[in-house]
Amino acid sequence: MKTLQSHTPIKIEVAGENSLILYFGETTAPEISARVQQASKKLAIALGDLIIDQVTSYASLLLIFDPLKADQYAIRQVIHQTLMSTDETADSAAPASKPCLELPVYYSEASGPELALISQHSGLSIEEVIALHQSLTYRVYAIGFAPGFAFLGQVDERIAMPRLSTPRLKVPRGAVGIADRQTAIYPEVSPGGWNLIGLCPKRMFDPEATPTMPVSVGDEVRFKAISKDEFHALGGEIGDFQ
Amino acid sequence: MSAPHTGFTVLQPGILSLLQDAGRFGQHAIGLTNGGPLDPYSFNWANRLCGNDQNACVIETSIGGLTLQAEMDTQIAVTGGDAPLTINGKPALSWQTHAVKKGDKVAIGFSTIASRHYLAVKDGFQIEPMFGSCATVAREKLGGLTGAPLKAGDSLPCHDTSQDSFANFKVDESLRPHYRGDITLRVILGYQQASFDHIQKARFFNNAFELSDKCDRMGFRLTGPAIQSGISGMLSEGICYGAIQIPADGHPIVLLNDRQTIGGYPKMGAVLSLDIPMLTQRMPGTVIRFEAITIDEAQRQLHLANYRYQNAKLSAIP
Numbered sequence: 412m413k414t415l416q417s418h419t420p421i422k423i424e425v426a427g428e429n430s431l432i433l434y435f436g437e438t439t440a441p442e443i444s445a446r447v448q449q450a451s452k453k454l455a456i457a458l459g460d461l462i463i464d465q466v467t468s469y470a471s472l473l474l475i476f477d478p479l480k481a482d483q484y485a486i487r488q489v490i491h492q493t494l495m496s497t498d499e500t501a502d503s504a505a506p507a508s509k510p511c512l513e514l515p516v517y518y519s520e521a522s523g524p525e526l527a528l529i530s531q532h533s534g535l536s537i538e539e540v541i542a543l544h545q546s547l548t549y550r551v552y553a554i555g556f557a558p559g560f561a562f563l564g565q566v567d568e569r570i571a572m573p574r575l576s577t578p579r580l581k582v583p584r585g586a587v588g589i590a591d592r593q594t595a596i597y598p599e600v601s602p603g604g605w606n607l608i609g610l611c612p613k614r615m616f617d618p619e620a621t622p623t624m625p626v627s628v629g630d631e632v633r634f635k636a637i638s639k640d641e642f643h644a645l646g647g648e649i650g651d652f653q
Numbered sequence: 654m655s656a657p658h659t660g661f662t663v664l665q666p667g668i669l670s671l672l673q674d675a676g677r678f679g680q681h682a683i684g685l686t687n688g689g690p691l692d693p694y695s696f697n698w699a700n701r702l703c704g705n706d707q708n709a710c711v712i713e714t715s716i717g718g719l720t721l722q723a724e725m726d727t728q729i730a731v732t733g734g735d736a737p738l739t740i741n742g743k744p745a746l747s748w749q750t751h752a753v754k755k756g757d758k759v760a761i762g763f764s765t766i767a768s769r770h771y772l773a774v775k776d777g778f779q780i781e782p783m784f785g786s787c788a789t790v791a792r793e794k795l796g797g798l799t800g801a802p803l804k805a806g807d808s809l810p811c812h813d814t815s816q817d818s819f820a821n822f823k824v825d826e827s828l829r830p831h832y833r834g835d836i837t838l839r840v841i842l843g844y845q846q847a848s849f850d851h852i853q854k855a856r857f858f859n860n861a862f863e864l865s866d867k868c869d870r871m872g873f874r875l876t877g878p879a880i881q882s883g884i885s886g887m888l889s890e891g892i893c894y895g896a897i898q899i900p901a902d903g904h905p906i907v908l909l910n911d912r913q914t915i916g917g918y919p920k921m922g923a924v925l926s927l928d929i930p931m932l933t934q935r936m937p938g939t940v941i942r943f944e945a946i947t948i949d950e951a952q953r954q955l956h957l958a959n960y961r962y963q964n965a966k967l968s969a970i971p
Contacts, residue, residue: 425843427893427923428951432844439888466681466891468915473891478955483948553889554684555915558793562889599794616683618783618795624683 418446421494423487429463429478431486436470439564439592441550443470448629450494457493461486467628468553469562511548511631514596516587517642518544518609524652525572525606529589533569543567544587544608544634549594551630559598559616559624563632566594578604583650585610587634600650612637612647659724660774660811663803667718667761672778672797672809675708677786681914687894688788688796689910691715691870691933692769693926695733698824699773702730702750702967709777710787712803714770717763719803721772723753727811728775728819734767734832734934749823749970755815767832767934775819776812790911792871822967830930835861835940838907838928840897841951844920848883849899856880857921858943862905866937870911872898873932875941879903882919889917895924897943907932925951927958 422434433450436443451467454474461481466473476486518541520526530537549563556562571592579602582588586597588605597603598616611634616624626632637645663670673696676689690696690713700709712719717736730750731738738745739760745751747770753759761770780787780797789797798807849857862877880903892898896908898918907924908916924932925946932941946954 425841425922425948426891426920427843427895428841428925428948428955430893430923432890437888464679464681466914468890469888471888471890473893475893478952479959482952553915554682555889556684556913558684558795560684627682 421450421490423490425483426473430473430475431483431490433472433474433490434470435472439469439552444550444552444629447472453493454490457489458486466555468555469564509630511633512626513633513635514611514613515637515641515645516544516609516611516634517639517647518636519639522610522642522649523587523608525575525589526608529570529572529606529608532572535569540570540608541636543570544589544594545636548631548633551626551628551632552593554624554628557597557599557601558618561595561615561624561626561628563594565592568592572606574604575606578602579653581651581653582607583610583652585612585615585647585650586652587611607652610642610647610649612642612645658810658813659808660727660778661721661723661759661809663719663805663807663809664722664758665718665720666803666805666807667714667720668716670712670714670719670803671789671791672710672780672803673713673788674710674777674786675788676910677784677788677790677796680784681891684914685784685793685795686790686912686914687910688786688790688870690769690771691910692733692771692930694830694930695769696771697962698748698828699730699732699771700777702732702748702822702824703728703773703775703777705773705775705777709773710780711771711773711777712809714761714772716768717761717770719770719772720758720760721809723755723757723759724808725811725813726752726754726815728752728814728821729759729772731761731770731772732824733770734764736764736770737762746823748829750819750821752819752821766936768936769930769934774811775814775817779810779812790870792911821970823970825965825968828965830934832931832934835942836928836931836935837942837944838932839925839946839951839954840922840943841925841948842945843922843948844896845882845884845887846921848919849880849921850883853880853882857905858945860942862941862943864932864935864937864939864941865904868937870909872906872908872912875905875907877904880905880921884919887917887919889915892916892920893923895926895929897921897923909933925954927954
């Protein structure tokens with residue numbers, strides 16, 4: 412078997428009766444995330460209808476296969492043939508397929524109840540917290556928790572915040588939050604424990620739209636501050652925080 | 654077959670009644686979970702009794718309390734738990750088909766031992782699929798009529814089968830599950846199993862757990878000896894059906910149909926799907942033990958169960 416050049420070897424573990432999980436590393440890093448995405452696309456083609464579903468996340472890929480059509484050995488063989496016979500390094504160096512998406516955010520204490528808390532915690536002013544959130548380009552590392560909920564990383568260490576000790580019962584649609592070094596937009600009203608800093612008027616999940624989501628795993632996004640008037644003009648509404 | 658029209662009206666929705674097909678698959682990339690029947694074995698038989706496609710839409714009713722009124726002549730079957738079935742107040746048997754007439758009232762009472770019931774109708778309920786499935790996942794507001802549980806007054810669309818004639822069938826006693834006593838769930842060791850040392854594994858596989866009252870379609874929480882993993886923090890990763898998550902408090906959670914697709918707690922492995930109905934049918938307080946099996950043994954069991962199901966015959970009712 413050919414080994415991978417300049418990469419941690421892929422570790423394959425059993426997850427359940429019809430699933431294997433592939434680990435590409437143990438940290439949050441764009442290179443690792445890119446390898447997960449590449450592997451997911453290649454295996455979807457190589458395995459065809461043997462695959463029921465896949466879950467890509469920060470550094471892992473869960474492959475769920477049809478246990479009446481294939482066993483773990485057949486799947487492992489395809490994984491080896493597909494991921495270890497090609498020059499993975501060249502692939503993962505390929506540029507992102509989509510341009511960076513700019514997401515408008517209305518940052519304010521009225522639309523972001525934890526801005527003051529993050530300011531206190533970091534010793535920065537509220538304006539500095541808002542500026543730091545906009546200062547970086549984020550990568551979509553995973554989608555889950557709720558339909559369309561995209562985990563974006565990583566935020567500047569200075570504004571990283573632990574989750575709220577008591578989660579809110581109701582977070583409004585469009586709320587932009589921070590948890591540790593991740594940031595995300597709540598696509599729908601839901602309970603949630605992230606620190607909220609603003610509201611985004613763009614729908615992040617719309618079952619009636621095509622595509623249903625403006626982003627997928629591996630995409631890049633940036634945030635841009637907008638005024639209250641611009642927020643309303645873009646169709647935004649300030650929902651309830653409970 | 655003709656266009657859907659109202660086949661049934663919901664008079665009482667009961668504790669929790671949901672339209673379900675086999676589940677929503679291939680949508681994890683946008684964060685959608687599977688939904689689908691908590692007891693797939695009973696679900697399959699309900700559809701098979703009515704001669705339906707195996708993915709046809711049925712009602713899953715938990716605990717009971719569901720009353721429907723037929724708005725046309727058709728055929729139904731109820732499988733699953735032990736709640737009494739009545740048609741116009743008269744007791745009727747589960748695990749077999751019944752002809753119903755327009756105006757008939759079909760009621761599922763309340764269960765004492767096994768809590769999930771499947772009511773199938775000829776050709777299935779005709780529900781517009783969302784993301785390829787009509788499975789209701791209330792947390793996602795997807796599936797069913799409106800993404801929510803059934804409520805009184807809902808009209809359930811069906812094919813007009815009033816001109817059809819129906820033969821009646823039953824599932825042989827030997828094929829019906831018996832949901833009683835303590836249960837042992839077979840577990841395929843996996844995921845972070847190596848992070849549990851031999852003492853923790855011995856505690857997990859040699860002790861009895863109890864089903865807590867914190868059980869829903871996302872997961873069933875167990876109480877018993879706390880199990881500790883050697884891992885304190887890990888990156889979120891994909892969660893498969895039946896995965897056994899061990900959170901910081903050490904009490905296992907078996908993750909089910911409506912689970913979140915990713916999560917960051919260590920997992921011991923996953924329960925064999927064939928054993929999941931034994932868990933999801935049961936009430937709080939049920940005693941549960943775990944037994945380790947390999948993925949290869951799991952696969953043999955799946956093939957065997959599939960062979961038995963495919964080769965089992967329905968018995969005609971004269």
